[in-house]
Amino acid sequence: MSLALVQSRALLGLQAPAVTVEVHLANGLPSFTLVGLADVEVKEARERVRAALLNSGLEFPSNKRITVNLAPADLPKDSGRFDLPIALGLLAASGQIDAARMAGWEFAGELSLSGQLRPVRGALATALALRTQGEQARMVLPTESAREAALVPMPPSMLPSICWTWWRSFCRPAVARWAMRARRAAGSACSLWHPRPPPTARIWPT
Amino acid sequence: MQPLAPEAAADGPDLADVKGQAAARRALEIAAAGGHGLLLVGPPGSGKSMLAQRFAGILPPMRIEEALESAAIASLAGRFTPGHWMQRPTASPHHTCSAVALVGGGSPPRPGEISIAHQGVLFLDEFPEFARSALEALREPLESGHITIARAAQRAEFPARFQLIAAMNPCPCGFAGSRQRACRCTPEQIARYQGRLSGPLLDRIDLHVEVPHLPADELLGTAPGEPSAAVRARVSAAHERAIARQGVPNQALAGQALQAMAQLDDAAGRFLQTAAARLAWSARATHRALRVARTIADLAGSQHITVAHVGEAIQYRRVLQPAQA
Numbered sequence: 001m002s003l004a005l006v007q008s009r010a011l012l013g014l015q016a017p018a019v020t021v022e023v024h025l026a027n028g029l030p031s032f033t034l035v036g037l038a039d040v041e042v043k044e045a046r047e048r049v050r051a052a053l054l055n056s057g058l059e060f061p062s063n064k065r066i067t068v069n070l071a072p073a074d075l076p077k078d079s080g081r082f083d084l085p086i087a088l089g090l091l092a093a094s095g096q097i098d099a100a101r102m103a104g105w106e107f108a109g110e111l112s113l114s115g116q117l118r119p120v121r122g123a124l125a126t127a128l129a130l131r132t133q134g135e136q137a138r139m140v141l142p143t144e145s146a147r148e149a150a151l152v153p154m155p156p157s158m159l160p161s162i163c164w165t166w167w168r169s170f171c172r173p174a175v176a177r178w179a180m181r182a183r184r185a186a187g188s189a190c191s192l193w194h195p196r197p198p199p200t201a202r203i204w205p206t
Numbered sequence: 207m208q209p210l211a212p213e214a215a216a217d218g219p220d221l222a223d224v225k226g227q228a229a230a231r232r233a234l235e236i237a238a239a240g241g242h243g244l245l246l247v248g249p250p251g252s253g254k255s256m257l258a259q260r261f262a263g264i265l266p267p268m269r270i271e272e273a274l275e276s277a278a279i280a281s282l283a284g285r286f287t288p289g290h291w292m293q294r295p296t297a298s299p300h301h302t303c304s305a306v307a308l309v310g311g312g313s314p315p316r317p318g319e320i321s322i323a324h325q326g327v328l329f330l331d332e333f334p335e336f337a338r339s340a341l342e343a344l345r346e347p348l349e350s351g352h353i354t355i356a357r358a359a360q361r362a363e364f365p366a367r368f369q370l371i372a373a374m375n376p377c378p379c380g381f382a383g384s385r386q387r388a389c390r391c392t393p394e395q396i397a398r399y400q401g402r403l404s405g406p407l408l409d410r411i412d413l414h415v416e417v418p419h420l421p422a423d424e425l426l427g428t429a430p431g432e433p434s435a436a437v438r439a440r441v442s443a444a445h446e447r448a449i450a451r452q453g454v455p456n457q458a459l460a461g462q463a464l465q466a467m468a469q470l471d472d473a474a475g476r477f478l479q480t481a482a483a484r485l486a487w488s489a490r491a492t493h494r495a496l497r498v499a500r501t502i503a504d505l506a507g508s509q510h511i512t513v514a515h516v517g518e519a520i521q522y523r524r525v526l527q528p529a530q531a
Contacts, residue, residue, distance in 0.1 A: 013315055013355075013362025014278065076314050076359070124281035128274055148281060151291065152274060 002026065004092035004099050006085040007106040009130075009139070010077050011122045016129035018106075020071045021082060023089030028065035034086075036070030039078040048080070048111045049087045056115035061094045080110035081120040084140070087111060109142045117142035127152040221260045222433040226424050230257055233415040233522060235437055238264045239444035240501030241457035242494075243348065243370040243410065245333070247526065248417030249387075250380045254373035257417065258329045261371055262296045263434040266445040268325060275365055276325040279317050295326035297368075301335040305343045308336075315355040315362035320347055323368035333372040334402040341407055344370070348410045351458070370411060376400070376526075386419045400526055412457070412494045413522040444504040456501045464493060468500040474516045481520050495519045 002025040009016045032046045053060045068086055070077050085107040092099035108126070110118040123145035130137050131152055141149060224231065230246060234257060237244040244261075246254040268276070273292045280286040280295065297319040299308060310318030320328055330336060347353045351367040376382040377396040382389040391399075408414070448456050452467045459467055470478065478499075482492045496511075499519035503511045 011282070012360065014282065014364060015362075078314060121284040122278075122282045124274075124286060125278040128278040148286060151277065153270070 002093055004089045006089045006092070006102060008082055008085040008108055009106055009126055009137070010075055011079070011081075011126060011129075012075070014125060014129055016126045016133070017072075017075060018135075019075065019077065019082070021085040021089050022069040022071060023086065023093045024067045024069075025061055025064040025090075025093045026067070030063055030065060032066045032068075034068045034070075036068075036073050037076050038070055038082075039076065041080055042070070042077050042082055045080065045083045045086050045111075048083050048113060049090065051113035052083070052111040052115040053087060053090065055113060058091065058096060059094065061090065064094075066090070079121055080118070081108040083111040084109035084117065104138060105140055106137050107140045109140070109145070119144035119148075123149040124151060218263045219256075219260050220434045221264060221437055222430040224253055224256055224260065224431050225428050226420050226431075227253055227257065227417060230254075230415050230417045231431065231437075233413050234261055234264065235441060236498065236501050236505065236522075237261070237369065237371070237413055238266070238437075238441045239456075239505055240412075240448065240497065241369060241455035242412035242498060242501065243457075244372070244413045244415065245408070245411045245526075246371070246373045246415060246417050247376050248373075249384045249419050250375060252417045252419050254417050255331055258327075258331070258371045258373055259296070259298075260434060261329070261369075262294045262327045264437045264441055265294050265327070265369075266438070266442040268292050268294060272325045279321050279324050279364065283317055283322055285322070295323055296329055297323035297326070298329040298331065301330070301332045303336070303340060305337065305340040308340045309343045309347065309353050309366075310355050310364055311357075313357050314360065315357060315364075317364045318353075320344065320353065320366040320368055321364040324365045326368060328368040328370050330370065330372045333374040334399060338402065338404075342404065345407060345410060348407075372411065374403075383416075384419055386421075403526075408526065409488060409491055409494075412498050414524065414526060415522060440505065444501065447504045447507075448501070456497045456504065459497055459500070464496065468496050468511060470496075470499075470511045470516070471513075474499075474511050474513045477513050478516050478520075481516075485520075485523075487523075491523065495523060498522060 004023045006021045006023070008019045008021055010019045032050070034043050034046060050060050068089065070082060088097070088102060088107060091097045092102065108120050108123075110120055112118055119142045123141055126139070127149035130139075139146075139149070221231070221234075230253075233244060233246075236242065238261065246257060248254050276295060277286055277291060280290060299319045303319065306312065306318065308318050309320055310316060333341075347366040347368075348370065351365065352363055353366045354361060354363045377389055377391040378399050379389055379391050381387045382391060382396055389396075445455065448454075452459060452463055454463075456468075478492070478496065481487075482495075487495070495516070496519070499511045499515045502515040502518050503509075506515065508515070
């Protein structure tokens with residue numbers, strides 16, 4: 001599939017409006033365009049995502065015309081929190097991972113060039129906003145941010161399960177390379193995550 | 207996976223370091239118990255900043271909801287660390303800070319110092335040196351406890367329920383009213399200096415207290431003052447009494463609730479009426495004095511407000527008046 005949708009959250013004041021990251025791969029002159037009222041640091045995600053994917057042993061669709069849209073288009077977006085959803089959208093659109101597995105999850109995280117996840121600003125504010133907005137959301141966050149967000153106590157009905165462990169298979173280059181070898185050995189198009197299903201780590205503040 | 211383990215709270219500076227200054231310590235205690243704003247006036251080197259920096263240590267412990275709001279603002283500003291969890295924040299911006307830095311702004315809107323001090327302390331040292339626009343921007347949030355930042359494209363609302371602790375010298379040279387040294391400012395200079403603070407702003411600060419120069423024998427001779435922990439125990443008891451009675455700190459009492467909860471006995475009622483009429487207080491000033499009297503009664507463990515409580519509350523609004531007249 002050449003189109004992938006990944007859910008994320010922006011941060012506007014003390015509210016966390018939903019943002020959909022749409023990634024489209026088309027045939028044409030190779031390019032990487034990012035639209036959707038993105039601030040400078042969001043536009044720089046192009047370079048981070050490219051390096052992070054390559055250094056994690058994954059493929060960057062460099063021979064495609066890549067368009068990334070952050071919807072809604074009139075909501076200003078800042079910070080590096082959209083790196084992770086953009087990277088996942090690229091992987092899903094290029095068929096390296098199964099897009100269906102991301103359904104019901106929301107992602108936020110800054111990527112380093114090595115593929116490591118960096119904490120994002122305002123994780124706790126996002127979690128608190130989700131609680132006050134009464135929205136059900138399961139978020140994937142970098143470790144430090146997830147620990148910060150987990151300070152917000154949630155009623156069991158609307159617990160955002162903050163899961164990060166399954167993301168390790170992507171962000172650790174060594175593990176990722178092992179998974180690539182396993183995939184080649186299997187000779188099929190199975191995704192990185194298929195060999196081991198994601199352990200949904202539920203966080204509950206003590 | 208567990209949430210961040212709160213680190214052992216680093217003990218801030220202790221109130222035991224402050225020697226003497228009984229009046230200022232008492233005002234600090236009242237401010238902490240009722241959530242009132244406090245203005246410290248005194249010559250340089252008398253311990254105003256020292257007192258203000260120890261104020262956060264005597265505040266009642268945070269509830270989890272308060273801690274979450276405070277931590278969310280800190281996280282939004284990128285300042286959150288595990289060590290700050292359940293700790294009341296103290297924001298002390300320099301007096302060159304702009305109005306936008308103080309109350310928040312920018313595009314997209316970011317919280318300012320008053321929001322970072324939410325559920326904590328905003329300490330403004332050298333109060334009259336702040337830009338007039340910055341100080342006047344404090345007026346609405348001081349009253350309402352939140353700030354709405356409206357820009358062309360978007361608007362954001364941040365909570366800003368902070369306790370204002372301001373410190374200032376009484377005049378440009380700093381020694382007006384001092385017994386140690388003669389002031390070398392003209393009355394006009396003093397009036398101009400104090401006139402930088404607008405009446406409506408001073409009206410919103412409940413407690414004005416003088417911090418006099420400490421004589422050398424008292425500084426070197428006396429034993430350490432009462433530690434923060436002992437003061438905090440009294441403050442917490444008074445705070446809990448207020449919360450149990452009305453659900454909010456005394457400072458947040460308004461309208462009907464103020465009438466119902468701050469019951470004056472006959473003598474105290476007459477006394478407050480006379481004082482308000484003689485001192486030409488605004489309705490807000492009278493209500494604020496009533497709230498302070500309620501806190502003083504809470505600290506004394508008294509259900510009704512008596513003349514003594516009202517009397518003490520009235521004298522906390524009089525520091526800057528004689529110099530201005």
